[in-house]
Amino acid sequence: MEYNFILPENFIEQPVSDLLEKTWFIPRKQRHFLRMKKHCLVNNKLINENQLVHAGDKITLIFDNEDFSNLSLKFGSANLADILYEDEHLIVVNKPEGMKTHGNTADELALQNHVAAAINQEVFVVHRLDQATSGAVLFAKNQFVLPILGKMFEENKIHREYLALVKGHFSENQFTIDRAIGQNRHDKNKRILSAKGQKAVTHVEIIKKFTDKTLVKCTLDTGRTHQIRVHLSSLNHPIIGDALYGQKSQERMMLHAGKIIIPHPFENKILEISAISTSFLDILNKTK
Structure with a gap:
């Protein structure tokens, strides 16, 4: 998959290597693939990882099937997913009380499975609510954004x-x-x-x-x-x-x-x- 980003106005200039590792928390294995496959572009051009990027720059990242392993998530019932917000990278869903955020086994259906069915693709758990608790739950729509959202939770930004x-x-x-x-x-x-x-x-x-x-x-x-x-x-x-x-x-x-x-x-x-x-x-x- 190809992802394109325009760095925001408040972006602090930094080397591409820092952007990928320290700002976006892309794991080492995937950073290696981006470098070896030349799948990281700045303003549509190949770059070296020491190049500085600035506000307004266009960053293109390309990931293929080798870069991330499949989750093999069983799809549930689309009508059980009450979607509150969705974009290219994340989705927020209203979980009812009595439903698990994710199953404990591959065959157990839970909110994660129902969300996957609703958008016809796998989703990844960023955080969870207790089964008896209702309300807003955040999922990542790809494994690229998953560690970024996880780090944001750790740093109390969400x-x-x-x-x-x-x-x-x-x-x-x-x-x-x-x-x-x-x-x-x-x-x-x-x-x-x-x-x-x-x-x-x-x-x-x-x-x-x-x-x-x-x-x-x-x-x-x-x-x-x-x-x-x-x-x-x-x-x-x-x-x-x-x-x-x-x-x-x-x-x-x-x-x-x-x-x-x-x-x-x-x-x-x-x-x-x-x-x-x-x-x-x-x-x-x-x-x-």
Whole structure:
């Protein structure tokens, strides 16, 4: 496949080698192929990797079947993919509660398989939502952009906003939970606060108070497994419907990824994509 990019106005000049390795995080194997096959062009001309590139330059990258291995993803049902945004490189989809982001085996169908069916091509998981959580999920449409988006997540350049309905009330309207999270040695399905765990930071803002519940907005600086669920339950405010960290409920777990904000990796624009869950809103509207 051939990809063409115009470097944006705010681009800082750098050698082509740095652009490929340090800015776009292209793996070493694929950089080798680009160099040996002469598949990297600047302004339609062959270049050496030490050449400086500048804002406004056209970069052409060509990848063939040898450059990336196939994912061999089984297609699911296209009608189960609620696509919120799509372009040449990435796609954002609204995941319903109760559906996995990706399957654990090659034969298990999940959101990834349904998205692939909807656009008739493989897609690659950038991040995931818990099965019981609904909302916006980002997939890469090619293996070239996959490490770029992954690095953006690691560096907290991609922001996610969650809505959660929790038990009880808080004394503050805004606060931050900065508590490391680690594996629960007694239950592999659970996470716990642990000084030896991974750094985890959740910012919490009160949206609305009900009789004995509170609607909060949570934004993340990190993306640990079950992060919001563990952090809120550690304050004795578990998410309603969270059977793992709170109490069982006949209704869904009230956690929804309502917005994802992505600085586009190749274009000088910010994508702000919202997702709506009717089941979340239905329960919320019945809450007093």
